[in-house]
Amino acid sequence: MILSRRQFLATGTAALATPAVAAQAVPFGIDYLEGLAEPGALHDSVPFVAPSAVHxxxxxxxxxxxxxxxxxxxxxxxxxxxxxxxxxxxRDEAFWTRHGGEAAYSFPVSSGALHQGNSRAGxxxxxxxxxxxxxQRYRSGWGSPGMYKAVYIDLHYNSGRVSGVAMHGTTYGRYSALGRPASHGCVRMTCENMDVVHAILHPGGARREDSPLWGEVPRYFTSAPEDSxxxxxxxxxxxxLQYDESGNLLTKMGYKALFVFFRDDF
Structure with a gap:
């Protein structure tokens, strides 16, 4: 068993001295996410917000x-x-039926891995x-190769290039890689799970103002939020949170859903 930074801090030397305790399954539920906001749980370089602190x-x-x-x-x-x-x-009911126990998280995914020689993958x-x-970022089916119903993060790099990172369904041949890093930077999941996630944002294909999740949210950039x-x-x-010179919160009209990507292994 490989202990992450948070697990080591939480268990201390007892985890090393008592193998039976260290081998117990860890219930990675919402309490686990809340605990990651505790001082020292994550490396200082990892941005994080606990569910209870989400805007x-x-x-x-x-x-x-x-x-x-x-x-x-x-x-x-x-x-x-x-x-x-x-x-x-x-919850991916089929996954949890196979593995038994109560669902602590939704499902396994594959995020970005190291790809030597590819400067845009990682x-x-x-x-x-x-x-x-x-x-222009809405997708309702297969878009780029291997990307089903992609939902993109809102990010432009300092160069001005728009990020291609998204969560999306992947091809059946890549299902066996779920649970370990394998993608070029996106978050892969089964197409069945992506259908459900996509429907949360776009029930019945509803987009933007027609979606029940559409509303005013904080924006994490300072330029104008144009639909282009x-x-x-x-x-x-x-x-x-970002503010203008008058102290007003910078917002945009968008989907009332937040991505939080984090690591707890260093």
């Missing part, structure tokens, strides 16, 4: 552990608000991102 504008959140190592790696939590708390918005970026709400593919600028990736 009130969001009704849903997509948490993905993009770690290379550890028992919590390559898992996704699709969360929705329930009263004053959060719950899983979906580990999935850590960070807190909005869904890219622009009309012109480069946006001034991005932050740590989820910090």
């Amino acid at each position: 009130e504008a969001y009704s849903h959140a997509f948490y993905v552990n993009v770690s290379f190592y550890g028992d919590a790696r390559q898992k996704m939590w699709v969360l929705e608000r329930k009263g004053t708390g959060w719950d899983l918005a979906m 580990p999935t970026p850590n960070g807190i991102f909005n869904v890219d709400e622009r009309s 593919m012109s480069a946006r600028s001034g991005y932050v990736r740590d989820g910090s």
